[in-house]
Amino acid sequence: MNNRDISTPANSPLVDYALKGLDRCWLPEFGRWSHIYHLDNRNRPNESVPPSDVFYTLNVLLGMARVRRVPRNINLSETFQQNVRHLLTLPVSKYAFGVALWAGAAVAGDLHSSMPQAASITMSKQKPIDQNHT
Numbered sequence: 001m002n003n004r005d006i007s008t009p010a011n012s013p014l015v016d017y018a019l020k021g022l023d024r025c026w027l028p029e030f031g032r033w034s035h036i037y038h039l040d041n042r043n044r045p046n047e048s049v050p051p052s053d054v055f056y057t058l059n060v061l062l063g064m065a066r067v068r069r070v071p072r073n074i075n076l077s078e079t080f081q082q083n084v085r086h087l088l089t090l091p092v093s094k095y096a097f098g099v100a101l102w103a104g105a106a107v108a109g110d111l112h113s114s115m116p117q118a119a120s121i122t123m124s125k126q127k128p129i130d131q132n133h134t
Contacts, residue, residue, distance in 0.1 A: 010069035019071060022060060031082045032057040051090045057083045058096065058103045065106035076107040 011019070025033045027046055034046035035056035061080050064070055084100050 011067060015067055019067070027053070031079060033060050050086065051092050054083045054086045054090060055092055055096045055099065058099045062099065062103045062106050065103070080104060080107050 022033060025035075025037050025046060027034050027048055030048065030050075030053070032053050033056055034048050035052045036047040036049060038045045038047060057079065061076055061083075064074065064076055070076060080103060084104065087096055087100055
């Protein structure tokens with residue numbers, strides 16, 4: 001994904017600018033975007049924190065589902081499948097399962113077979129919402 005001209009005539013200049021920024025955050029060895037990018041001219045500006053990188057990637061995919069023309073080198077479904085599997089092994093917030101379900105629907109990817117069950121178990125452990133709390 002890195003260092004390619006990702007401009008497309010179907011996207012607005014703002015969307016292409018955002019895609020170029022995301023291109024810098026791509027971690028090809030992990031197949032996900034890093035949510036931490038240092039701007040101090042380091043040799044390796046991306047700092048990988050797997051639980052937050054996976055969550056960030058799911059959010060990026062959710063946004064990419066609305067992009068008119070996704071660059072050819074980005075496979076939304078494959079990236080989704082690769083990252084949703086990590087939700088089952090990484091310490092992520094419960095909200096990450098909801099984002100995964102939403103992103104899965106948005107990119108029309110099939111969820112990892114155990115993901116819905118894991119999300120259901122995780123959500124069932126959540127404390128009930130206090131209806132009197134404002």
